[in-house]
Amino acid sequence: MTTPAIQLMNTLRSGNSTAPRLTWYGPEGERVELSGRVLDNWVAKTSNLLQDELDAEPGMKIRLALPPHWKSMVWALxxxxxxxxTILDDGGADFLVTADPDLLNGKAAGQAPAGGTYDAVIAVALPALAMKWPGELVGGCLDYAAEVRLHGDVFLAHADPDPLARAISGSDGREHLQQDLLGGFAASHDDGVRLHIPAADGLEAVLSNALGAWKQDGSVVVTHPDVQLTDKLLAAERIHGN
Incomplete structure (x- = not known):
């Protein structure tokens, strides 16, 4: 069964698939630009890692203990x-995705900082060119940078997602179902918008605004809090209204 998230990925990889959809400005001059096709490629590989390597199934929960970042957006999609x-707070989940596996404080892999347990813990190195986690990982943690490239570029689900299952719970306490992801959780934006989203607004706001822009065939530019939003950057990225 097709859900809005599946429809969105179909849209991003078809039509004008070479157009920029997600641009990230990170610290120290880092700039990453993903076309619809490349974004879909990253999402497909990550979905395949979850399904084929970690036995993830529809209805399970995944905690994204990540800062606002282009890789966080890939994981959510x-x-x-x-x-x-997706769980954005410290609630219980089947899987933990984190940029700081030291949160486990040396405990046995699979144990949450709050005392809960996870089926798997995935460590995400945030630098764009990272080919593996820098340094030692807590035993049992999966190295996303090293593993994701081993998975296929096309995602074929083993089981249909339930459109009536929860997709995310917002900070306002509202629960958004899979079938309502683009209707209730996604922010409202104009057709074809080139939207700037400050990472300082938080991951929930970044995801909501990005979904709203993509829904309208638009694109987003996400900037790390350390990045100065200059007139030159705004002009180069064709961002208006900031």
Whole structure:
């Protein structure tokens, strides 16, 4: 069964698939630009990692303990495409995705900082060119940078996601179902918008605004809090209204 997340990925990889859809400005001059096709490629590989390597199934929960970042957005899209519920707070989940596996404080892999347990813990190195996690990982943690490239570029679900299952719970306490992801959770934006989203607004706001822009065939530019939003950057990225 097709859900809005699946429809969105179909749209991003078809039509004008070479157009920029997600541009990230990170610290120290880092700039990453993903076309619809490349974004879909990352999402497909991540979905395949979840499904084929970690046995993720629709209805399971994944905690994204990540800062606002282009890789965080990939993980959220992959989770929704698979039919998982994303957890952005410290609630319980089947999987933990983190840029700081030291949060485990040396405990046995699979144990959450709050005392809960995870089926798997995935460590995400944030630098764009990272080919593996820099340094030692807590035993049992999966190295996303090293593993994701081993998975296929096309995602074929083993089971249909349930459109009536939760996709995410917002900070306002509202629960958004898979079938309502683009209707209730996504922010409202104009057709074809080139939208600037400050990472300082938080991951929930970044995801909501990005979904709203993509829904309208638009694109987004996400900037790290350390990046100065200059007139030169705004002009180069064709951002208006900031």
């Amino acid at each position: 992959a989770a929704w495409q698979l039919g998982l519920e």
